[in-house]
Amino acid sequence: GAVVSQHPSRVICKSGTSVKIECRSLDFQATTMFWYRQFPKQSLMLMATSNEGSKATYEQGVEKDKFLINHASLTLSTLTVTSAHPEDSSFYICSARGQEWGDSEKLFFGSGTQLSVL
C-alpha cells in the first residue's frame, strides 16, 4: 500500500506563532491530498482538499487565510496554521488517495500531528 509520512508528530507553540505541518507521499505521487482535523474522542472533520499546482478547496467554515495549504509538488503538501491560538489546538491528519489499481478509492493517512498552542 501507499505510504504517507507526516511531520512533525507533535508540536507545542506559543500563541501568535505559525506552525507548518508537512505531508509527504513516499512511494507514489499524490495529485490530491486531504487535510483533516480531529478533536478528542470525535471524528475527522475535513478541512480542505489540496490539489497539486492549484489552489486548495476549503470546506465551509474553514478560514483559508488561517490554514494555508501549499501543494507545490506531487509528493508534498503543507498546512500552515498562521497566528495560532489555543482554540487551534487539535490533532491534524493528512491523507492521500491510493494510486495503484484497486487502491484508488482508499485513503492512506499520515500518522497525524498533535498541535498544542499555549
Next chain:
Amino acid sequence: SQQGEEDPQALSIQEGENATMNCSYKTSINNLQWYRQNSGRGLVHLILIRSNEREKHSGRLRVTLDTSKKSSSLLITASRAADTASYFCATRSGGYQKVTFGIGTKLQVIP
C-alpha cells in the same frame, strides 16, 4: 452533520469474543469503507464495500451493507487485545472526491 454514525460509541469485550459495530448514513453512496485508528495515530484502511455488494470478508473482518436501510456493520471475529482501537466508517457519495467519516466506535478488547 456527519454522514456516518456508528454505534455503539464504545464497546468493551473479552478477548476471543466477537465485536460488532454498526454504521448508518443518510445519503446514497458509491462505497462505504471502514478504517481503524489507534490512539494518537493516523487511520488505517480496513475494508471497502461497494454499493452493489452486500457482504465482504477480509481475514477476521466481515462487513455487511444494507443500502435499503442505509446501514453497514463491521464484525471482528475472535477479537484480540491488539484490536483495541477506534473504528470509523466512511462514505463517498456521487462524484465528490471527499470521504466523510462517522463519529467512530471505540473498541476495547480485554486480555
